Amino acid sequence: MKVNEIRALFPILHQNVNGHPLVYFDSAATSQKPLPVIEALDRYYREYNSNVHRGVHTLGTKATDAYEGAREKARRFLNARSMQEIIFTRGTTSALNLVASSYGRAHVNEGDEIVITYMEHHSNLIPWQQLAKQTGATLKYIPLQEDGTIDLNDVEATVTPAVKIVAIAHVSNVLGTINPIREIARIAHERGAIIVVDAAQSAPHMKIDVQELDCDFLAFSGHKMCGPTGIGVLYGKRELLEQMEPIEFGGEMIDFVELYDSTWKELPWKFEGGTPIIAGAIGLGAAIDFLEQVGLDAIAAHEHELAQYALERMADLEGVTVYGPKERAGLVTFNIDGVHPHDVATVLDAEGIAIRAGHHCAQPLMKWLDVTATARASFYLYNTKEEIDRFIAALQKAKEYFSHVF
Amino acid sequence: MSSNHPLDQLYRQVIMDHYKNPRNRGVLEGTNVDVNMNNPTCGDRIHLTMKVEDGRVADVKFEGEGCSISMSSASMMTQAIKGKTVEEALRLAHIFSDMIQGKAYDDSVDLGDIEALQGVSKFPARIKCATLAWKALEKGLHGHEHEGR
Numbered sequence A: 001m002k003v004n005e006i007r008a009l010f011p012i013l014h015q016n017v018n019g020h021p022l023v024y025f026d027s028a029a030t031s032q033k034p035l036p037v038i039e040a041l042d043r044y045y046r047e048y049n050s051n052v053h054r055g056v057h058t059l060g061t062k063a064t065d066a067y068e069g070a071r072e073k074a075r076r077f078l079n080a081r082s083m084q085e086i087i088f089t090r091g092t093t094s095a096l097n098l099v100a101s102s103y104g105r106a107h108v109n110e111g112d113e114i115v116i117t118y119m120e121h122h123s124n125l126i127p128w129q130q131l132a133k134q135t136g137a138t139l140k141y142i143p144l145q146e147d148g149t150i151d152l153n154d155v156e157a158t159v160t161p162a163v164k165i166v167a168i169a170h171v172s173n174v175l176g177t178i179n180p181i182r183e184i185a186r187i188a189h190e191r192g193a194i195i196v197v198d199a200a201q202s203a204p205h206m207k208i209d210v211q212e213l214d215c216d217f218l219a220f221s222g223h224k225m226c227g228p229t230g231i232g233v234l235y236g237k238r239e240l241l242e243q244m245e246p247i248e249f250g251g252e253m254i255d256f257v258e259l260y261d262s263t264w265k266e267l268p269w270k271f272e273g274g275t276p277i278i279a280g281a282i283g284l285g286a287a288i289d290f291l292e293q294v295g296l297d298a299i300a301a302h303e304h305e306l307a308q309y310a311l312e313r314m315a316d317l318e319g320v321t322v323y324g325p326k327e328r329a330g331l332v333t334f335n336i337d338g339v340h341p342h343d344v345a346t347v348l349d350a351e352g353i354a355i356r357a358g359h360h361c362a363q364p365l366m367k368w369l370d371v372t373a374t375a376r377a378s379f380y381l382y383n384t385k386e387e388i389d390r391f392i393a394a395l396q397k398a399k400e401y402f403s404h405v406f
Numbered sequence B: 001m002s003s004n005h006p007l008d009q010l011y012r013q014v015i016m017d018h019y020k021n022p023r024n025r026g027v028l029e030g031t032n033v034d035v036n037m038n039n040p041t042c043g044d045r046i047h048l049t050m051k052v053e054d055g056r057v058a059d060v061k062f063e064g065e066g067c068s069i070s071m072s073s074a075s076m077m078t079q080a081i082k083g084k085t086v087e088e089a090l091r092l093a094h095i096f097s098d099m100i101q102g103k104a105y106d107d108s109v110d111l112g113d114i115e116a117l118q119g120v121s122k123f124p125a126r127i128k129c130a131t132l133a134w135k136a137l138e139k140g141l142h143g144h145e146h147e148g149r
Helices: A001-007 A035-048 A057-077 A092-107 A126-135 A152-158 A179-189 A238-243 A277-296 A296-317 A339-352 A363-369 A385-405 B012-019 B066-079 B086-100 B114-120 B123-143
Strands: A087-091 A113-117 A136-143 A163-169 A194-200 A217-221 A232-234 A254-257 A261-265 A319-325 A332-338 A356-358 A374-377 B033-039 B044-053 B055-067
Touching: A035 A057, A035 A087, A035 A238, A035 A363, A057 A087, A057 A163, A057 A232, A087 A092, A092 A126, A092 A194, A092 A217, A092 A232, A113 A217, A113 A332, A126 A136, A126 A254, A126 A261, A126 A385, A136 A152, A152 A179, A152 A277, A163 A179, A163 B044, A179 A194, A232 A238, A238 A374, A254 B033, A261 A374, A261 B012, A296 A319, A296 A332, A339 A356, A339 A374, A339 B066, A339 B123, B012 B066, B033 B123, B044 B066, B055 B086, B066 B086, B086 B114, B086 B123, B114 B123
Parallel strands: A113 A136, A113 A163, A163 A194, A194 A217
Antiparallel strands: A087 A232, A217 A232, A254 A261, A319 A332, A332 A374, A356 A374, B033 B044, B044 B055
């Protein structure tokens, strides 16, 4: 993988921030966008912007072909059996809410159990918390090991036959832990539960095969994988999606409408009420093409190298605590003794380095780590070891600066 | 590090002093003003307790967790309003709000240490850190404006 050639495709990376060349280490929050994606959006709006699935004019046909073409790309990206299993949503959050509201409300009853983990992002936590409250079901948490991984024995112990839904992150946005989804899916299925996978932090960075994982639902967002904001995908097994009721009603999703009753379109459109996210889907399609051209395996290998290099260099820094396991996805969450993560982020920003500071939408995990906030550097295909060197130098500066002002 | 580092206008000595040695830290028992506030986007939180008697802030203490800016701002705020009338305290909160947003502010009032936070206005991402304690103050004093008259 030639990082310089890749970087050349990301115009935003070539600028100075606060007098220094930008180092963008916040891709886990949102990734930057390459020219092929920016140009696909531009072309859609300049050349064939039209509504889809209606009318007979030429531009409408072009827009429909591009929108449905993006669905086929998403199907290929996940190796789903059919395009009917690919529903476009606003993002991971709305995809997970769709499953909780539709599948959850229909299948979870009082006395049932829902299982999640301590490392869930709020978007894969609150929908289940709400579902448990509404149905009288019990929400249970799979505990974490000291290093932030999950022990399959704990999964066996937590997922009892009363469990209807197991919802879990593929990759933790804080710890970088990569969870063994296939094994957890097997346990869930043995106990008669379904498994819902939050792939927001994995889909951008590694090859996903939903048939191999044997997950029932899987959700991801476009904006974390070089695509635009406002578009995401919910994958669901066809036999489950077919039984489910829509949660949004209106145009585009109906078959026949009468005065007092209506019927729904077939999959996947029954879940896409209203004018769909046409430009977003086209942009996502371009992002998928781009990532596949570079190669998901090459991206995963590159990020693994960066993360291991960052861990190595950070181990040499005194007073720096890193959270999470050694084998991890491309991010490092940490704290510097005596310096609040906001202050770390401000010092790094003054050096042109963008990182995230705060609770990362994972408040229960912060409690588990016994911290109020952390700093996080997250890497993507366009980052380099030289940038990590600058990051390490800036961390040293932050330590020095705060020991000086104290 | 050189004294003219660009961050020095943010992390002034007096700010770091309040961060390291917070004034009025703790929780007052049996008070009539008790406010919990947090900044849900970053996890900073403050617990502010005040004794308001005869329209005056007779005593005040704060507890909390957060960055140097949010905690020093809380410390300075308690120092500034202790003994002040409710009206004076709210006026100070108003002036502070103008100052921190980089607007022109009433400079007829001596701000003391608080003035050191002026540099925060140049760091938009940190303004919310500085205002947390003052928002808690405004919430706590709301409804006490006309007491003791």
